[in-house]
Each structure stands twice: as structure tokens, then as C-alpha cells.
Amino acid sequence: MWFSNFLLSNEGVLLSVFLLLLIVYHLRNKNPKDFPPGPFALPFIGNFQIVGKKHPHIYFNKLAEIYGNVFSFCFGRDKMVIVSGYKMVKEALVTQADNFVDRPYSPMGDRFYSANSDGLFMSNGGKWKAQRRFALSTLRDFGLGKNRMEQCICEEIQYLQEEIEQEKGKLFRPAGLFNNAVSNIACQLVMGKRFDYSDHNFQLMLKNLSEILHLEGSIWGQLYESFPGVMKRLPGPHNKVFSNFNKVREFITQEVKSHKKDLDHNNPRDYIDTFLIKMENLKETDLGFTETNLVLCSADLFLAGTETTATTLLWALVFLIRHPDIQEKVQAEIDNVIGQTRQPSMADRPNLPYTDAVIHEIQRMGNIVPLNALRVAAKDTTLDGYHIPKGTSVLPVLTSVLFDKTEWETPDTFNPGHFLDADGKFVKREAFLPFSAGKRVCLGESLAKMELFLFFVGLLQKFTFSVPDGVELSTEGVYGATRVPEPFKVHAKTR
Numbered sequence: 001m002w003f004s005n006f007l008l009s010n011e012g013v014l015l016s017v018f019l020l021l022l023i024v025y026h027l028r029n030k031n032p033k034d035f036p037p038g039p040f041a042l043p044f045i046g047n048f049q050i051v052g053k054k055h056p057h058i059y060f061n062k063l064a065e066i067y068g069n070v071f072s073f074c075f076g077r078d079k080m081v082i083v084s085g086y087k088m089v090k091e092a093l094v095t096q097a098d099n100f101v102d103r104p105y106s107p108m109g110d111r112f113y114s115a116n117s118d119g120l121f122m123s124n125g126g127k128w129k130a131q132r133r134f135a136l137s138t139l140r141d142f143g144l145g146k147n148r149m150e151q152c153i154c155e156e157i158q159y160l161q162e163e164i165e166q167e168k169g170k171l172f173r174p175a176g177l178f179n180n181a182v183s184n185i186a187c188q189l190v191m192g193k194r195f196d197y198s199d200h201n202f203q204l205m206l207k208n209l210s211e212i213l214h215l216e217g218s219i220w221g222q223l224y225e226s227f228p229g230v231m232k233r234l235p236g237p238h239n240k241v242f243s244n245f246n247k248v249r250e251f252i253t254q255e256v257k258s259h260k261k262d263l264d265h266n267n268p269r270d271y272i273d274t275f276l277i278k279m280e281n282l283k284e285t286d287l288g289f290t291e292t293n294l295v296l297c298s299a300d301l302f303l304a305g306t307e308t309t310a311t312t313l314l315w316a317l318v319f320l321i322r323h324p325d326i327q328e329k330v331q332a333e334i335d336n337v338i339g340q341t342r343q344p345s346m347a348d349r350p351n352l353p354y355t356d357a358v359i360h361e362i363q364r365m366g367n368i369v370p371l372n373a374l375r376v377a378a379k380d381t382t383l384d385g386y387h388i389p390k391g392t393s394v395l396p397v398l399t400s401v402l403f404d405k406t407e408w409e410t411p412d413t414f415n416p417g418h419f420l421d422a423d424g425k426f427v428k429r430e431a432f433l434p435f436s437a438g439k440r441v442c443l444g445e446s447l448a449k450m451e452l453f454l455f456f457v458g459l460l461q462k463f464t465f466s467v468p469d470g471v472e473l474s475t476e477g478v479y480g481a482t483r484v485p486e487p488f489k490v491h492a493k494t495r
Contacts, residue, residue: 031072034387036081038072039063047074055479057370057399060084064400070384073395076226080374080393081383084400086407086431088384092396093372093438096381101439102128104376104393107228108221111242112296118288119296120443121304121373130287131297136443138274142189152188153451154343156181157458163197164463164492171468171489174317178310179206185451186305190298191255192270205251206306208244213307214480215241221481245299252298256291272298305444308368309451311484315366316359316456317465318473318485319414326416327464330355331495334461340495344457346450352457353426357419359456363434364402365414365475368482372396372436398433407431463492 041047063071064084073082083092092100102124103109109122117123120131143149160181164172177197183206184194195202215221220238224231231238259272268274275294282289288297320327337351338344349356377392388394403411408418408431421427435442442448459465467473467490477483 031079032387032389034385035389036070036072036383036386037067038074038082039067041074041079055370055477057367057397057479057483060371060397061400061403064397068384069400070386075222078226078393080395081386081388083383083394083396086401086404086433089372089396089398089401089433090430090437092375092383092394093436093440096383097438099378099381100375100394102376102378104374104391106225106374107232108216108224108241110228112245114292118293120300123288127286127288130289131293132443134275134278135271135297135301138271139189139444139447141274142270149185149189149447150346150450150454153185153454154345154458156184156194157343157455159184159197160455161458161462164459165494167492169491169493171491173487173489174492175310175314175487176206178313179210179306181455182310182313182451183209183302183306185447186302188270189305189447190271190301191259192273201251205248205302208247209303209306212241212244212248213303213482214478214484215244217480217482248299248302249295252295252302255298256294271301301444304442305447307482308442309448309455311368311482312363312366312448312452313455313459314485315368316362316459317490318475318488319362319365320358320460321465321467321473321490322475323414324466326358326414327460330358331460331464334457338457338461340461344454344461346453348457349453350426353420353424354416355457355460356426356453357416359452360419360429360432361414361416363452364408364418364432366483367399367402367434367477368484369434369436370397370399370479370483372398373440375440396436398436401431401433404431462495464495466491466493 039047060073060082061084063073063082069083069085069088071082071084073080083089103122106122113119113122117127120128120135123131143152160177163177163180164174180195180197180202183202187194215237218237220231220236221241224238224241256272256276259269260276263273263276265277265280268277272294275289275297279289279291279294320330333352333354334344338348372395375394375396377388377390377394379390381388383394401407405411407429409415410418419426419429419432435445435448467488473488474486476486478486
């Protein structure tokens with residue numbers, strides 16, 4: 001009697017509805033046969049313990065030790081598969097490249113890129129292939145990997161060196177200067193010009209880019225991806241991601257309008273010009289050659305081409321200051337091969353094996369993109385013996401590759417010897433994947449390698465970097481869409 005009365009009460013009705021929802025949730029989210037194991041996920045909110053973790057990539061590495069290199073995980077209601085370790089990441093991104101080339105739906109990407117269909121980063125299928133191919137060919141035409149771009153970088157190095165010299169050895173924050181210098185290389189390719197470091201609008205754009213990447217990978221970005229229906233109605237820092245992105249789009253839109261006014265069809269100056277000409281010659285819009293997509297692709301090039309390289313240079317200072325003996329050894333090699341007056345060139349790299357090894361080790365330990373972007377399975381497949389159904393989101397963990405204990409002799413130690421043989425010659429390592437791998441490998445990889453080498457050598461050639469006595473720079477990092485060092489100041493003593 002009491003039970004029937006309870007069921008008819010308000011509390012009983014609520015409990016019944018809740019139990020019904022649990023049953024429906026369980027039936028809809030039941031793992032298929034041979035699906036990868038993973039930590040217990042709460043109904044509706046999933047593995048909520050990930051939210052607020054300072055370093056999600058480290059948490060995933062710990063889970064891999066428990067469940068293996070292929071395991072499942074729930075972000076909110078979305079179940080995905082995490083892939084760890086060099087062997088399995090290579091299997092997914094390279095061996096099964098065609099199956100794991102597309103991006104899954106992203107609520108945040110939906111607001112950025114019009115239902116994930118535009119831009120270079122989130123688009124899929126024929127549109128993505130056409131835009132990536134066009135971007136690569138256009139950037140090559142304007143000097144990507146050629147002497148023209150090398151000269152452009154060397155000129156920017158001179159501007160950077162002059163700015164640092166003006167500090168006269170006093171403490172200063174290098175982050176802003178590095179962002180200015182590296183972004184100007186992207187500006188040369190995309191819009192055919194560089195900006196003065198004091199340009200107000202340029203500084204605002206760089207500030208917006210940095211905030212976007214930080215917030216995108218923060219707890220607010222995680223919450224938006226997991227619960228978009230709720231988060232888009234709530235106030236909070238996550239809304240700044242979209243307002244900042246709109247400001248970046250407006251900055252680029254103004255550049256596009258300026259380019260249209262004096263466009264010379266026979267003499268394109270940059271990526272924007274070439275895209276505009278392609279739009280006129282190709283009337284089909286299903287391949288993404290629209291003015292809206294021009295702005296979004298340009299924004300992607302800035303996001304990818306500025307923050308990552310500038311952040312790697314910041315990590316370079318962190319590790320060199322923590323290891324002054326390595327800084328001295330790099331400078332000795334540079335002095336012996338180039339001297340302190342001649343500008344470096346890419347032709348010098350084979351003669352600077354130790355310097356090259358240090359740069360690679362900085363990239364490995366800096367680990368600036370700990371989690372690769374999500375992929376989605378195009379068809380049913382298997383990874384490490386587990387069944388991966390079509391439509392499953394897959395997250396490769398690049399940290400697990402760069403710190404794989406089976407691939408690196410001293411994975412947790414800064415050791416340039418990882419990239420040197422017994423004779424001191426530079427050696428490539430297969431597990432060195434800071435630019436990802438496969439068909440979605442960073443399209444600016446060759447440019448980034450050139451920038452890193454020339455900027456790094458140009459800085460160490462002219463300056464010795466240090467911090468005040470008693471100050472120790474942290475290697476913990478701040479996690480966002482990229483992993484950046486904690487803010488710091490340095491002395492740059494002219495050599």
C-alpha cells in the first residue's frame with residue numbers, strides 16, 4: 001500500500017522518470033562488443049573528473065597505464081577512444097590514415113566554422129582536400145621552404161634582435177616580442193606585409209589569438225564541448241572565445257576588403273590575392289572558395305602559424321636557462337660555424353648537429369600540443385584488437401608519443417643526446433611527432449622548422465639569456481589548446 005502511494009506522490013513520479021531516463025541512457029550508450037575498456041562514467045555527465053584537470057594529457061597517460069594504450073572515455077554524453085603510445089598513434093594516424101582523417105562534430109567548431117564545414121582545421125571531405133591543397137601550393141609559391149621565405153625570416157630576426165637590444169640587459173617578458181616576430185612571418189604569407197611591433201590593431205589581434213587558444217583548452221572550453229546546450233545560455237569566460245574570434249575575423253575581413261581594391265590578377269601578392277583570383281575563376285562554392293571561407297582559412301593560418309612557433313621559442317629559453325651548460329655549448333658551435341656577425345641560413349643546419357638536436361629536444365620536452373585534434377572513424381575498424389565502430393571519435397595523445405618509455409632513453413629528462421649518434425651526428429627519431437602525422441599533419445611543418453632553426457640560432461648568436469639569482473623557471477606549463485610556459489622575465493646580455 002505504501003509503495004503504490006509513494007509511486008503516486010511527486011517524489012515517486014520524479015524517481016520513476018529518473019530511473020526511466022537511466023534505463024534509456026544505458027541502452028543508448030551501451031558499449032558494443034569488444035569496445036575498449038575505460039574508467040567508469042557517470043550517466044549524462046560522463047567522466048566529469050577530467051574537467052578542471054590542470055594537465056589532461058598527464059591524466060590520460062595515467063589511465064593508459066591502467067587500461068592500455070587504447071581505452072574509452074566519456075566527455076559529457078560523448079564517448080570517445082583515447083589512443084596512446086607511438087605504436088598505436090602511428091597505427092591510427094598513418095597506417096589507417098584514410099579511416100581517421102575527418103574531424104567529428106564540435107559544438108565550439110560549429111560556432112566558429114558554420115557547422116564544421118569551413119576553414120582549414122575543422123572542414124572535411126572534398127572541401128578540406130581542396131582547401132589544404134590550395135593552401136600548400138599557394139604558400140609554396142610565396143616562398144614556403146624556399147630562399148625567399150628564408151630571407152623574410154632573417155629580416156624579421158633583425159627587427160627582433162633590435163627590440164631585445166633596446167632592453168639593454170634589463171628584465172623583460174619575451175612572449176610578446178616572440179609573438180610579434182613569428183606572426184609577422186604569417187602576415188607576409190597571408191597578406192603580403194609585416195606590422196610594426198607597436199601597431200595597436202596588430203597587438204589586439206595577437207592578444208585575441210592567445211586568449212582564444214587558452215580558453216579553448218581550459219575548463220570552460222571543455223564544459224562547452226560537453227554541454228553546449230547549457231553553456232551557450234550561461235555567462236562566463238567561454239563566451240570570450242567567440243567574441244575574440246569575431247574580432248580576429250573582422251581584422252582579416254578588413255584586409256580582404258583592402259586587397260580587393262587594388263587586386264592585380266596578373267601579379268598576386270599573397271594568399272589572400274590568390275584566393276580572391278581563384279574565387280573569380282572557380283564559380284563553384286562547394287569546394288569552399290568563398291569570401292567567408294577565405295577569412296576563416298586565413299584565421300586558421302594565423303592561429304596555427306603564430307602561437308605554436310612562438311611558444312616553442314619560449315620553451316627554448318626555459319630549457320636553456322635551466323641548462324646553462326647546454327646554452328654555452330650551442331653558442332660555441334654557432335660561433336665556430338657561423339660566427340657572431342653573419343646571419344644564419346638553412347644551409348648551416350647540417351653543420352650544426354648539436355644545435356639541431358637541442359631544438360628537437362626543446363620541441364619534444366616543450367610538448368606544446370599535448371592532445372592532437374579529434375578524428376572520427378569513417379568505418380568500422382580495430383585498434384589494438386578492440387572494435388572501433390564507424391562514427392567513433394578518436395583522440396591521439398601526442399604527449400604519450402614524445403615521452404614513450406619504449407622509444408626514448410630518458411623520456412622525462414632534457415637530453416639532446418636523443419637526437420645524436422655516438423659520433424655526434426644528428427639522427428632523426430620516428431617517435432618525434434610534434435607536428436602530428438598522417439594526412440592531417442601540420443601543413444606549416446616545413447615553415448615552422450625553418451622559423452625555429454633561424455630564430456633560435458639568431459637569438460643565441462647575439463644574446464645569452466638568464467634570470468636573476470634564486471629564480472628557477474618552471475617546466476610545468478599552462479594548459480590550453482596549446483601548452484605554454486608560465487609567464488616569465490629574462491635578461492638578454494649582448495654577446
